[in-house]
Every structure is written in structure tokens, then in C-alpha cells.
Amino acid sequence: MTSHDIAALADLESLYAEPAGASLAKEVDYLHPHYRAFVDASPFCLLSTRNEHGGDCSPRGDQPGFVQVLDDRTLLLPDRRGNNRIDSLRNIVNDPRVGLLFLVPGVNETLRVSGTAKISTDPALIARCVHDGKVPTTVLVISIRSVFFQCARALVRSALWSPETQIPRDRLPSTGTIVAELSNNAIDGVAYDREMPERMRKTLY
The missing domain is CATH 2.30.110.10 (Electron Transport, Fmn-binding Protein; Chain A)
Known part of the structure; x- marks a missing residue:
């Protein structure tokens, strides 16, 4: 099987123009x-x-x-x-x-x-x-x-700085959801999310 992986520097450089x-x-x-x-x-x-x-x-x-x-x-x-x-x-x-x-x-x-x-x-x-x-x-x-x-x-x-590209936070899993699942619920995800704003305020510096 033919490999399409680039392993040699010369092969890599052959694909790109010289920087100038x-x-x-x-x-x-x-x-x-x-x-x-x-x-x-x-x-x-x-x-x-x-x-x-x-x-x-x-x-x-x-x-x-x-x-x-x-x-x-x-x-x-x-x-x-x-x-x-x-x-x-x-x-x-x-x-x-x-x-x-x-x-x-x-x-x-x-x-x-x-x-x-x-x-x-x-x-x-x-x-x-x-x-x-x-x-x-x-x-x-x-x-x-x-x-x-x-x-x-x-x-x-x-378009990183465009307001139109910003995603509402609730479209992604919350940090509490993530740690609860990855810890097999040893960490209370709901409590983690609820306490996050105050924890952040107290530990920012």
C-alpha cells in the first residue's frame, strides 16, 4: 500500500514554495x-x-x-x-x-x-x-x-473577533457535565456548575 505520510524533510519542502x-x-x-x-x-x-x-x-x-x-x-x-x-x-x-x-x-x-x-x-x-x-x-x-x-x-x-461567530455557552457541555461524566459522578456536576461563579470570583488571583 502506498503511504501518503511525509517522513523526509526534502519531500516536505518539495510541496511548498521557498519562503522569501x-x-x-x-x-x-x-x-x-x-x-x-x-x-x-x-x-x-x-x-x-x-x-x-x-x-x-x-x-x-x-x-x-x-x-x-x-x-x-x-x-x-x-x-x-x-x-x-x-x-x-x-x-x-x-x-x-x-x-x-x-x-x-x-x-x-x-x-x-x-x-x-x-x-x-x-x-x-x-x-x-x-x-x-x-x-x-x-x-x-x-x-x-x-x-x-x-x-x-x-x-x-x-472570523474569531466577529460577534456573529460567537457561540452561546449552553450549546456546549458545561464543565460540571464534563467532570461528572468523566469522574463517573464522583463529582456532583450540578453543584460544580452552580458554585463555579463564586469559586471563580474567590480564586481569580
Whole structure:
């Protein structure tokens, strides 16, 4: 049987045109002021890490500028309160390579950053990330290796920012429904959903 899987780099490259022009010129190994503008305006990014199963990706969000620029080669990302799985942090302990994808509401271009991260409890860095008296347990200090903008095609195709594409939450299973079924009803899904707004309010930071 003929395989249609691509396993060799040469075979892959034969299917695509050579990158040129802006697709190459846009990549730098530092945070150019134009790229810093994206980081400063972004309230949301995706953090990619690696584990023994493969790649992992986790959302990170807060007020615009929550990812702080220490210098043109270093970013500071606070680890806000979550579910204590600390998957991304565990991954970074074993493999420091990370990727970040910054999104800005209403803007179709995104910003891609790759580099390495270390987990810090430095009091001076922690103090920079205090919100309403709440301090993060740790912060990520990210050393930049590559930065470039991703063109708008993906977000244009998805119409991500269009109000017409928004889906009512009740069209998808609730989080309580999911955890109840996956736990064989060891977790009360109805109670989980009912208590979620107050739990979120108390544990946001």
C-alpha cells in the first residue's frame, strides 16, 4: 500500500514554495519596539511546553501588559492562581524550551515568541506581579530566541473577533457535565456548575 505520510524533510519542502521577502525579514532574535507594542497590548497568550507525551499548550491571561518586558530579550510571565496541576511548570523543569502566541482583541495578526524559560521565586520579580495584594507563587523568566508576527490569514478565516461567530455557552457541555461524566459522578456536576461563579470570583488571583 502506498503511504501518503511525509517522513523526509526534502519531500516536505518539495510541496511548498521557498519562503522569501517579508516571511523571512519579519523574524528577529529580540523584541523590536514594534513587537513590544503587541506584548504590551495583549491580555491573552498561549504558552507551549513539552512533556513526555509530546507538546502541551496552556492559556494565560490578565490585563494588557501582564506579560512584562524586562528588556528586549527577556519577558516576565506571572503564574496566576489556577488548578494546581502546574503542568506547564513541570514541563519547563524538564525541558526549558517554550513558545508564546500573543493575541490582541480585534487585531488579526498575532505575535510568536520562542525561547527558553526558568521558574523563579525571586522576591523582586514576584513584587512586580502583585495584583490587588495577591502575589503569584512563581514567575517565568523567558529568554527570547526568536520573534515574528504571524499574518492575519488564520484569524480572518476563522472570523474569531466577529460577534456573529460567537457561540452561546449552553450549546456546549458545561464543565460540571464534563467532570461528572468523566469522574463517573464522583463529582456532583450540578453543584460544580452552580458554585463555579463564586469559586471563580474567590480564586481569580
